[in-house]
Amino acid sequence: MTQANSVDATLRALLADVLGLGEDRAAALTEDSGLFGELPEFDSMAVATVLTEMEDRLGIIIDDDEVDGEIFETYGNLLAFSLRKVTD
């Protein structure tokens, strides 16, 4: 598995766990799938939980200043942010 594929799989599993999406809905997320503001489960507590789990599961540290609304706009944005962090 390439690193990009493994980050993608980790991120989908994490969103499935936090948002209770189930495997099918998590697998069906595309780059353009909306997250915050679009999925009703995605509230501010879920954002916080996703960030902490990303740190744990991807082995990264996410600074307060790096988090803006854009990251959670779409699945594609969240994936791009995660890939940037793991290759930093």
Next chain:
Amino acid sequence: MAEHQLRIDPAGAPRATVVIVPPLFEEANRMRRTLVLAMRALAADGFAALLPDLPGQNESPVPLAEVDLDRWRDALAEAVSGVESPAIVASFRGGALIDHKANAEAWWRLAPVGGASLLRTLLRARVSADREAGIASSIQVLQDQAGAAPLLLAGNRLSPAMIAGLGASEAQAVRPLRSIGLGADGIAGTPLWLRAEPGEDAAMAQAIAADIAAWSKTCGIS
């Protein structure tokens, strides 16, 4: 003042009593149904199962802003000391931060987590909610405020002592201890404590009860 306890008894005299220490804050609500299902499964297997309210949580008469981790540790130790049969303490997530003062025959922990990680999530939820409401906010500013007065984090009004305690708290060594996670080497199931909307998992509850019962046997309790 006495706190409520949920107690489920077996048909006859209990083999032992399993005292459940739930995850902390919102995670406790997300896990509660599955924990109670596990308690019923334990009772069907001959154990008494006890889930005490922590001061400041659930039906407690104590305001949350007045408690800290040490108070929870003492309350739990007191709940365990009131148990008549041998006590096994079963802690989930942040529950593992407060279970070591209890005088138990054995400990069992599922997915223990450091207090700093729990605190970080609570602070982030507040920052995220503040920013959504157009209020400038940061973890650093909140942490500075938390030194002087209680801070409202994701619906929990937490005292300076609670916040300082969480930031520095790790699960402590206890013996005998079985500490496991989710997955092949632990409990099959999903991390329900993370779930934005509470779910339940009957199979996971059965697996939890079976693992605790097997550990009790390994420790020579029953």
